[in-house]
Amino acid sequence: MSARTTLRAFPTLLRVGFAEAVAYRAEMLIWVLSTTMPLVNMVLWMAVSREAPVGRFGEADFISYFLATFAVRQLATSWAAWLINWEVKQGTLAMRLLRPISPLWAYAVESIAAFPMRLMVAVPVILLSVALVGQKAVPQHAWQWGFFVLAVIGGWAVAFLANVAIGALCFFLESSQKVLEVWLVLFFVCSGYMYPVELLPPTLRTLIDWLPFRYQIGVPVELLTANYGWEESLRLLAAQWAWVAVLGALAAVTWKQGVRRFAAFGG
């Protein structure tokens, strides 16, 4: 598909995607409720840190960390693997494949189009964090905000591309839903979603640094709340976008090979 066709169609795809997101607002609200685990963890870790700080984290740090985690999770997320599995099984992927625009763009736009609705949840949560913790809950410099925005986009890209790569495995397996479940378990353990990664022992941290999960949630959250310097921020962002490139290549290869095996069952 040409980039020109895709770019020209992009605004309409986004507008229609947003209309769909509005149509599914109740479903989105339920999804938001299902992502409240960081709030539970926040309460637990606040209790733990009441006596003495855990690492560099006191009560206020845990509040800002987990509220940021909750907010970032609203944006750096994707359900493409589930969608691909469903559409391959039902044969409805055929309708997407008939169009002169890659289904991957369509999945991406559908996800991005929901951003305005998700920001309506995420922004107030960050404002609440500022109200509770003060200015140190958010970046102090404009460039840090820029890095945070890039990190959120990178986090979304990690989630989306990993979802596509996993989803495309269903062309080879009968279903890749279980692979997605394994990915999600590792995500909960390694991403910084349940606890800040820096609280883990050094060996485990090193291992996690080499895995993609932290770059979906942990890195954007840290860039929002940890007041990192220029060098550390750049290093994290570079590592994140390296993972975006790796997962992008993986997604492209699995999708391209997988579509050749598409059987378009069901009529």
Next chain:
Amino acid sequence: MISVRGLRKHYQVHQRPPGLKAALRSLVHRSYTTVKAVDGISFDIRPGERVGFLGPNGAGKTTTLKVLSGLLHPSDGEVTVDGHVPQKREEAFLKKIMLVMGQKQQLLWDLPPAETFELNRAIYDVPQAQYKKTISDLIELLEIGDLIVKPTRQLSLGERMKCELAAALIHQPRVLFLDEPTIGLDVAMQATMRTFIKEYNEKYGATLILTSHYMDDVAALCPRVIVIDKGLLSYDGGLDALVQRVRPEKRVVLRLSEEVDAARLSSLGRVVTHESGTAVLQVQQEAVNATVTRALSTLPVMDLTVENAPLEEVMSELFAESKARRTAASEPVPA
């Protein structure tokens, strides 16, 4: 426009008997069988032709359409559609074709069809002026003006199918693949769809390939039919010639003003049906004139028509012939 040479599409299908034991066994050992959905068919279709693909369920019709529209990669053979190799799914190719499947939908379920139309306009890069003209023509022809603003989920099947067709034609495809487009529709809606499809073909010179189990669709739309059975091409030619070949006999339909003995009717030809004052006789083609003359002179005839055998019967007979040939071919030859 379309050229198909030795097209094959074979699938490896996992097979296991029912039951827990078989399920456990399939964990470590899976047996596969090869299904020959399409097994070496060849044909050509000229620009602007309307061709019907006929065959029983599982014959390979839909598989062929999916290969032609680029959804499936053929196992073997050469296929070109307007100079494109479908499975490459080039943008120029996808902008020329559309596949409408009666059992699948492209309309966005929770949004009005107008949103899908607008989406397709953007995706197919249709200029605004052309889009406005096309959509206004489609709305008028299909009478969907008040439907396109209602959420798709609230439309009836027939209303939805009309909107599906409109969505499929916004970019004015030069090749239209129709897979059971009238499935589940009532008789009036089927007729509307047929009229519209024929008008589209005549107005834009689009090539049209149709599969349908409703023989009325085929009879109304397709002067040429390609019959596929068990993945093999068993007939390619005119619909009338097919009927002549399989069922050369004619049907004489008599509407009678009073009851008549079965014996009097059977003296004229084989009685196919006789009820409620209407009798249908089957006679050899060369005997039609004589039978009509005798019927008019000896029976209380109010009305008389001469017809071909119904297409459904012709097709059943054709498929039965093919099955018998296959069975005979697979039987062991005595020593």
